[in-house]
Amino acid sequence: MTASRVISPREPAGTVHPEGIITRYTLNERLNHWFAALTYLYCLITGLAFWSPYMYWLAAIVGGGPTARFWHPWFGLAFTVSVFLMYDMWHRDMRTTEADKQWSKDVEYYIKNEDEKLPPIGRFNHGQKIFFWLMLYGIILLLISGIGLWFVESIPWSLHWLRYLAVTIHVAAALATIGGFIIHVYMGTAMVRGGFTSIIRGEVSTAWAKTHHRLWYEQVTGDTSTKK
Ligand code: HEM
Numbered sequence: 001m002t003a004s005r006v007i008s009p010r011e012p013a014g015t016v017h018p019e020g021i022i023t024r025y026t027l028n029e030r031l032n033h034w035f036a037a038l039t040y041l042y043c044l045i046t047g048l049a050f051w052s053p054y055m056y057w058l059a060a061i062v063g064g065g066p067t068a069r070f071w072h073p074w075f076g077l078a079f080t081v082s083v084f085l086m087y088d089m090w091h092r093d094m095r096t097t098e099a100d101k102q103w104s105k106d107v108e109y110y111i112k113n114e115d116e117k118l119p120p121i122g123r124f125n126h127g128q129k130i131f132f133w134l135m136l137y138g139i140i141l142l143l144i145s146g147i148g149l150w151f152v153e154s155i156p157w158s159l160h161w162l163r164y165l166a167v168t169i170h171v172a173a174a175l176a177t178i179g180g181f182i183i184h185v186y187m188g189t190a191m192v193r194g195g196f197t198s199i200i201r202g203e204v205s206t207a208w209a210k211t212h213h214r215l216w217y218e219q220v221t222g223d224t225s226t227k228k
Helices: 027-051 065-094 098-105 107-111 126-150 161-191 195-201 206-212 214-221
Strands: 021-023 203-205
Touching: 021 206, 021 214, 027 065, 027 161, 027 195, 065 126, 098 107, 098 126, 107 126, 126 161, 161 195, 195 203, 203 206, 206 214
Parallel strands: none
Antiparallel strands: 021 203
């Protein structure tokens, strides 16, 4: 997809190189993304182990039940920090635009891999944006309900309905993020070629940017010759 060259760590996203390469993700964005992925996976494995006896075997691969129960909330906090950092880095690029609404109306072409029929979009497509906001609101709910479950004995018995509410919200928010996560991993690894390399190496080719994120391509290169 791209030349074998590692982009400079300090380079901002959207830097265009004469060799036909554009920086899609900075080093900080990539490190934070993979930190989020690892901490989320840990919470996922341990959380599923606590949720159902059929999945308790998962605890064995991360050191057993008590170890998983000890670390799960700490990894949850680490994941929260990473999602908040992600918010700080990306929220400006994640606002829904008119172009996104049009893109969503034509989403069937995206599903059928007929990208040429889609309207041009910015740095992220509407699906990526929805996933971002799902994870952000999901982690806020998981954090609040998770703190309730972590210190459950501090909730007085007269307010025991709060305990049930915390469990319900924690599970519902976790399941919603799992749904989004499965789609995200599938799209990022199997559906959109070049996406996975970009979150590892940080770079995409100008051709990739033009095909998948034309408004972003035009914005960073100044090349509007492809405009319809
Ligand atoms: C093993 C797990 C993961 C894989 C394989 C993965 C893969 C990817 C890939 C390939 C991209 C670049 C997509 C592109 O620019 O076209 C990306 C971006 C992104 N990732 Fe992940 N990711 C994982 C986990 C996570 C987790 C846990 C989060 C939670 C917040 C997350 C949030 C994001 C966001 C917000 C973006 C930017 C927009 C988007 O592409 O959705 N990722 N990821």
